[in-house]
Amino acid sequence: MESEKMDENEWSYHGEGNKSLVVSHAQSCVVLRFLKFLPNINKSTEEVYQHLHNILDFGKHIMKQFLGENYVHHGEVVKLPLDFLKRLCLKVQSERPESRCEKEMDVSGYAMCLPNLTRLQTFPFLECRPIFCIEIKPKCGFIPSSAHITKEIKKKICRFCMHQHLKVAKGKWKRISKYCPLDLFSGNKQRMHFALMNLLQESQNNLKIFKNGELIYGCRDDQEHFLDINELAHHLKPFLFPASGLISGPQCPKTVVKELIHILTTVLLNNSTDTARAANIMPFIPLSQGRNYCEASHFCPDLLNSKHVTEATGLPKGCILYKTLQAQMLDMLDIEGLYPLYKRVEKYLEEFPEERGTLLLDGPYDETFFEKLKDLSLEDDGSISYAATKIQQYRVAMTAKDCSIMIALSPTVQEECLDPRSVIRSSKSSFIHSVSILDLDLKPYENIPHQYKRDSKIVNHYLKSIKAQEDSINLYKKSEDCTLLLQKV
């Protein structure tokens, strides 16, 4: 970044999560991603710099190996002038959703500079064409089968579906989403279609749609959808059905949304852009270890019972969902099996605090760190080394459970000579696409006790709310019986 040329008016608020705030540049295809901290957390400039470098190294040396060169953009750490930062911080403040303002944008002088993933990555010369980008935060796509699990419900209902009950009870969302990650990760087109349709209907923070880099659909935290689904279809129609006029009338929005879902499914299952070395160097984790459907899924139960829908996963090796799921499945012990190992390490560190570095708990994230992740053995020899390896694998898995997939699409022109792997054909048109994964910051070691508590909170709340639902159904049934009895009399 050329310090003297930094003008806050060229940057605008783009979005934020719990840990970072993103601004995008008006002309060039880049974003700045800033860390966020609670006001009472005083981080030195050096600490921020180190933290950002760790994020970069982790993306570059670890997640690229798992997910593939093409999908991961590690960016670069940039130093920014303090007066620019102060003005930028003031400028974006009014755009920030209230629910995110508990934390403040870090203005100590460093940020990550990344490609703007809502634009096409591989084809910058196509900038002038319309671009739609769909961001999906799929969450955990498998049901754990670890022997350490103490609550049987965790082997039947996925964490996302259980968590929905707690989120609605706490007022984070108004309604329970019918999206279930296991449907999306199933590889079965019907189930994937169902999952994507539910994401469109109840997006929460799991789906966003950008048009030419601007957020047009999805929940911006405390606001509802920007557009409703019919309005979204209106935006998409000329894009998906360029020979307009072919479809109109009341069926139109449905047809457009179906087409979008069809394209997304094709991209998510596409394995032709696979460049990850991981498939060769990482031992393969069998996807069929646990059950591959969730009993809380709203996908038609009759169809679920049919064998071809529930049998081994249909995810093609190398597609983005497959890679993400493989990384998620590094959590082989579940937090219930992991927590005692965390305590083992904590006890050891109490005695030998200087050993923290040897255990690589704070990096460096390099080849040695990656090598340790490859050991999938589950034979606990009681050692610190075993515990540390499982902890690192768990942290990587949690990162993959919380990342987002960005799919950018732009129409092609017939005579264009493009790499066929980048072209997605639909019934009515064809698109150049790029797929990226974002938010690949390694989850902190210190978070493990919090994860442990949250896991039991989610499960206990789910069990309580299901019991309450059953009780009220039974009560209703009883009152119906009484009414019948009364009528008989």
Ligand SMILES: O=P(O)(O)O[C@@H]1[C@@H](OP(=O)(O)O)[C@H](OP(=O)(O)O)[C@H](O)[C@H](OP(=O)(O)O)[C@H]1OP(=O)(O)O
């Ligand atoms: O625990 P979860 O599944 O609720 O995930 C948290 C996310 O909530 P979600 O359920 O996706 O709305 C949460 O997202 P939101 O803030 O709710 O948008 C964060 O991504 C959080 O990660 P971190 O603490 O910022 O590193 C996520 O925490 P981690 O569990 O990944 O640490």
Ligand SMILES: Nc1ncnc2c1ncn2[C@@H]1O[C@H](COP(=O)(O)OP(=O)(O)OP(=O)(O)O)[C@@H](O)[C@H]1O
């Ligand atoms: N490189 C990028 N290009 C375009 N948009 C981006 C980019 N990075 C982040 N964003 C947008 O900014 C939002 C917030 O970024 P990000 O998910 O990294 O924040 P976070 O605080 O780490 O999230 P979380 O709450 O999951 O911890 C994303 O959901 C995405 O819409």
